[in-house]
Amino acid sequence: xxxLREMQRSTYEVTATRKRPQDFDRLVGQDFVVSTLxxxxxxxxxxxxxxxxxxxxxxKTSSARLLAKSLNCQRGMSAHxxxxxxxxxxxxxxxxxxxxxxDGASNTSVNDIRAIKxxxxxxxxxxxxxxxxIDEVHMLSTSAFNALLKTIEEPPEYIIFIFAxxxxxxxxxxxxxxxxxxxxxxISQPLIMECLRSASEDIGIKADEDALFWIAKESTGSMxxxxxxxxxxxAFSEDHITLEKIREKLAIAGFSAIAEVASAAIQGKQDEAxxxxxxxxxxxVSAEExxxxxxxxxxxxxxxxxxxxxxxxxxxxxxxxPESIAEMLTKEQLEAALKAFLNLYRDLRYxxxxxxxxxxLFSRLGSLQYLSTPDVLMKKLEALKEGVAEGSIVIKKxxxxxxxxxxxxxxxxxxxxxxxxxxxxxxxxxxEEKVPEPAEAQKKTASISDLKEISSMLANSxxxxxxxxxxxxxxxxxxxxxxxxxxxSKALSFxxxxxxxxxxxxxxxxxxxxxxxxxxxxxxxxxxEDDIPENMKKLRAIFGGIISKAATVSASAVxxxxxxxxxxxxxxxxxxxFENEDDE
Ligand SMILES: [Zn+2]
Numbered sequence: 001x002x003x004l005r006e007m008q009r010s011t012y013e014v015t016a017t018r019k020r021p022q023d024f025d026r027l028v029g030q031d032f033v034v035s036t037l038x039x040x041x042x043x044x045x046x047x048x049x050x051x052x053x054x055x056x057x058x059x060k061t062s063s064a065r066l067l068a069k070s071l072n073c074q075r076g077m078s079a080h081x082x083x084x085x086x087x088x089x090x091x092x093x094x095x096x097x098x099x100x101x102x103d104g105a106s107n108t109s110v111n112d113i114r115a116i117k118x119x120x121x122x123x124x125x126x127x128x129x130x131x132x133x134i135d136e137v138h139m140l141s142t143s144a145f146n147a148l149l150k151t152i153e154e155p156p157e158y159i160i161f162i163f164a165x166x167x168x169x170x171x172x173x174x175x176x177x178x179x180x181x182x183x184x185x186x187i188s189q190p191l192i193m194e195c196l197r198s199a200s201e202d203i204g205i206k207a208d209e210d211a212l213f214w215i216a217k218e219s220t221g222s223m224x225x226x227x228x229x230x231x232x233x234x235a236f237s238e239d240h241i242t243l244e245k246i247r248e249k250l251a252i253a254g255f256s257a258i259a260e261v262a263s264a265a266i267q268g269k270q271d272e273a274x275x276x277x278x279x280x281x282x283x284x285v286s287a288e289e290x291x292x293x294x295x296x297x298x299x300x301x302x303x304x305x306x307x308x309x310x311x312x313x314x315x316x317x318x319x320x321x322p323e324s325i326a327e328m329l330t331k332e333q334l335e336a337a338l339k340a341f342l343n344l345y346r347d348l349r350y351x352x353x354x355x356x357x358x359x360x361l362f363s364r365l366g367s368l369q370y371l372s373t374p375d376v377l378m379k380k381l382e383a384l385k386e387g388v389a390e391g392s393i394v395i396k397k398x399x400x401x402x403x404x405x406x407x408x409x410x411x412x413x414x415x416x417x418x419x420x421x422x423x424x425x426x427x428x429x430x431x432e433e434k435v436p437e438p439a440e441a442q443k444k445t446a447s448i449s450d451l452k453e454i455s456s457m458l459a460n461s462x463x464x465x466x467x468x469x470x471x472x473x474x475x476x477x478x479x480x481x482x483x484x485x486x487x488x489s490k491a492l493s494f495x496x497x498x499x500x501x502x503x504x505x506x507x508x509x510x511x512x513x514x515x516x517x518x519x520x521x522x523x524x525x526x527x528x529e530d531d532i533p534e535n536m537k538k539l540r541a542i543f544g545g546i547i548s549k550a551a552t553v554s555a556s557a558v559x560x561x562x563x564x565x566x567x568x569x570x571x572x573x574x575x576x577x578f579e580n581e582d583d584e
Pocket of ligand 1: 073074084
């Protein structure tokens with residue numbers, strides 16, 4: 001009578017029962033549990049209470065029965081019970097008088113435990129041990145646990161408890177600490193597929209890999225669920241299990257059907273997408289199913305985008321993934337789509353028409369590729385600004401025309417108009433600084449010839465990298481206010497030195513014997529103001545900064561496709577640079 005639930009189960013879980021392991025070697029996916037139990041049996045280290053925890057359908061009850069068999073086998077205690085003696089056979093059938101299975105879910109009261117307490121006073125009738133297997137032990141009431149606690153603290157020699165639970169955290173610590181604990185893991189998708197393959201071979205039925213993959217995925221790590229679903233599928237598949245039959249009979253959308261709908265929608269073919277959704281509905285696929293599978297689809301693409309290639313994590317075979325769609329969308333866009341479907345799933349039950357909601361969401365997917373977050377927009381703007389200044393992004397004539405028109409238009413408020421003086425202003429100042437006259441006449445000032453000594457001073461004080469970078473300085477001038485202006489044409493060194501301005505200032509000051517402020521200037525090899533075309537000057541007025549010679553060269557080679565900024569971002573900072581005037 002304790003085994004009613006098990007009996008009910010066995011009437012429909014044919015494969016699960018048939019494939020129930022009769023030997024520890026056959027228990028799949030729980031290698032650690034198996035080896036530990038096997039060793040304990042071999043070395044005769046038997047505990048009086050075991051606690052098996054883990055998700056449902058991963059082999060806890062099977063292991064409990066295996067352990068019972070191993071302990072009670074009439075041919076001697078063994079990790080490999082004979083399976084043919086009376087005890088082994090009775091345990092397999094669930095009819096052993098000395099192995100008592102109790103469902104914690106329906107025997108929760110303290111009275112049930114009291115009954116056990118009375119029972120355990122009697123030694124086993126035919127076996128070595130009297131074994132109590134209590135399933136779902138976390139369902140026991142607190143008082144039942146307390147009663148149980150006293151029993152497991154000092155049980156008679158011949159009593160062994162094996163508790164199983166899916167919710168370890170609900171088992172009181174006092175119980176847990178008195179048990180030898182084993183944690184069972186979810187079974188991996190490849191392992192489940194292997195078992196399903198063997199199950200289909202056993203019954204002489206052909207099964208396609210993608211169909212088994214789907215069953216394994218649906219069972220989310222539970223072997224029992226996988227076998228149950230397998231039986232259901234095998235029942236309507238005649239002699240060949242295919243994904244097509246599963247889709248049809250179980251009215252599921254599946255990854256590839258959703259991939260088709262979503263791909264059409266993302267590419268702006270809304271009519272096709274809606275049409276496909278309509279045919280899914282007419283096949284009997286539920287709204288929940290469509291939304292769930294759509295969320296699945298975008299999750300898969302997102303993981304694929306993150307570089308994940310394992311089918312069991314992606315949830316689908318690599319070949320099913322529409323790469324063009326994955327490439328078309330950014331991570332942010334995929335995240336947004338996934339979020340939208342997760343939200344829709346949540347809202348579905350309050351919806352006036354789930355179908356309308358789904359159609360609406362798929363219609364919106366058309367604009368997904370234009371979706372952006374403020375962060376991304378800011379980055380794009382920055383890159384655009386830098387690219388234009390560097391010359392790696394070239395503005396087509398048409399755009400300059402627009403700018404000219406815009407600045408000419410009286411409609412623009414005065415504060416937004418481009419001040420005519422701005423592009424010209426920095427230039428004359430720079431011309432002055434350019435004068436290659438070293439300020440030799442001044443007392444106690446440094447010139448380019450002093451660099452070597454300052455550099456070796458730095459090298460001596462263990463700043464050899466800085467010392468080396470210092471040698472990239474090409475000119476030293478004194479400004480009117482007594483500061484030294486160090487000029488370089490290498491942008492990289494310029495930036496590095498600027499970061500270490502304090503150290504350089506110290507070095508120069510100690511060399512000269514008085515404090516001297518330092519500034520840096522990034523120079524160009526050659527400079528001819530007239531080379532800068534009018535359009536670039538206008539751009540400079542908008543974006544600020546100085547347009548370098550290199551930039552002006554590439555600016556004259558006007559390209560055809562100004563819209564394609566993405567490509568241009570990727571072009572490295574080949575020639576031009578964006579001059580930094582922070583120091584001025
Ligand atoms: Zn046996």
